[in-house]
Amino acid sequence: MSQTTPASPHSMCPRCRSTTVVVHATSPVAHVWTVYGCTTCFYAWRSTEPEENTNPDRYPTVFKLAPADLAHFAVVPTIPPLRRT
Numbered sequence: 001m002s003q004t005t006p007a008s009p010h011s012m013c014p015r016c017r018s019t020t021v022v023v024h025a026t027s028p029v030a031h032v033w034t035v036y037g038c039t040t041c042f043y044a045w046r047s048t049e050p051e052e053n054t055n056p057d058r059y060p061t062v063f064k065l066a067p068a069d070l071a072h073f074a075v076v077p078t079i080p081p082l083r084r085t
């Protein structure tokens with residue numbers, strides 16, 4: 001159950017700064033927490049996490065990703081060649 005979010009503090013991905021943010025889940029008790037996800041880099045975060053996990057301006061630089069680089073990342077784990085019997 002994903003839906004597009006309206007403009008909010010969580011409308012930009014903390015890791016790649018894309019605006020492709022969706023709501024993955026909300027708390028059973030209304031307005032306690034929301035789980036957001038980025039459909040560009042697949043980062044996910046909960047609204048109640050610290051700012052360094054949720055705020056694009058506070059997210060650690062070393063862990064940031066550029067959307068243009070995603071297509072060039074290696075597939076991990078790599079798939080080995082088929083065994084010949």
Ligand SMILES: [Zn+2]
Binds near residue numbers: 014015016018040043
């Ligand atoms: Zn992202």
